[in-house]
Amino acid sequence: MKINNSHSIITGAASGIGRAFLYELCSYKNLTILVADIDETSLQATLRALPENSHRWVPFTGDLSQKEQIDALFEKAKNELGTVDFMVANAGFAYYESFKYEDWGRMQKIFDLNVLSPLYSLQKMKTLNGPKPHYTLITSSAMAKLAIPGYALYGAGKAALDRFLDAYRFESHDSGKVGMIYPIATRTNFFQEAVADSAQKPVVPWPSQTPEQVAKAMIQGIVHEKRHIYPSLFHQVTRFPQQLYEWLLYPYQAFYARELKKWESRFQNRR
Known part of the structure; x- marks a missing residue:
């Protein structure tokens, strides 16, 4: 995918990885x-600190844990951008704690x-773009592949994304592609914000x-529309045995992908 002259959405853009990504985009031309x-x-x-360039920055402030705010984000994208070539779904946070409480709202x-x-x-991207080719990049974590005590809920969520992509790759037949990036610990304020008391260090x-x-x-x-992105060579090398196991199970998954197609075909024929 070409980045120059593209339209995109970046969430979690004001700090950490999202902020660094905006700076990387500044080396390209004519972006909206x-x-x-x-x-x-x-x-x-963040926007004031970016170097001058030919880009058009369209700010959006909202809590993207709420469906209505995501709907509003894509409504603004439709009005301001038309269609979206790529999206980086980067917004997220962590807890560092022992899981020993009853609090549905906190977990939710x-x-x-x-x-x-x-x-x-991802679904909204498909609806907005229709048959137009597009790419969605979701920020996961190395903890999707290896759980670490203290980050149980965070790791569980990232593992859920990872398992979703593992199945979705067999189901998707439209013009939209999806990728996932698996950073190891990143040197930002992300981990400090994971503790309830700012005086504590996680x-x-x-x-x-x-x-x-x-x-x-x-x-x-994004350029190569990759499905899996591992920024750390160390992580990529050390997970080779796990990756080998995943490769060995590919025929098993492919079999059930064919079964899904048969099931969908039977259902459509009945309608």
């Missing part, structure tokens, strides 16, 4: 970018933003990388 974040002050400060909050929001956005997993490294990998993933 709908930038979204929950913090209007941080979003405006993290799954609404980290899981349901990008999946619903345990940050080793190894780590800069948000700029992740942003560069995201660019390459």
Whole structure:
């Protein structure tokens, strides 16, 4: 996919990986970018700090854990951009804690933003673009592949995204493509914000990388429309046994992909 002269949506754009990604986009030409974040002050400060270029930045402030806010985001995209060549569904957060409480709302909050929001956005991208080719990149985590104590709910959500993509690749037959990036711990304020008390310091997993490294990998993933993106070579190499197991199971998944097509065909013939 060509990035020059494209239309895009970036969520979680005011800090961390999202902010670094905006800086990477500044080296391209004539972009129209709908930038979204929950913090209007941080979003405006980020846009003011970007170098002058030929881009058109369209800000959107909203809580993307809410369906209505995602609908509003895509309504604005329709009015301001028309169609969207690529979207980076990057908004998300973590808890660092022991899971020993009864709080439905707290659990729902993290799954609404980290899981349901990008999946619903993927559907909205298909509706907005129709047959026009497009690409959706979802920010997952290395914790989707390896759970780390203290980040149980965060890892569970990222693993849910990973399993979704593993099945969805067999189901999707439209013009839209989807990819997922799996950063290791990134040196931003992300982990500090995972604790309830700002005076406490969370345990940050080793190894780590800069948000700029992740942003560069995201660019390459978009250009080549990759399904899986691993910004850390260390992570990619160390998970080879796991990846080999996944490859061995591919025929099993392919069999059930054919069964799904047969089932859908029978259902359509009955209508």
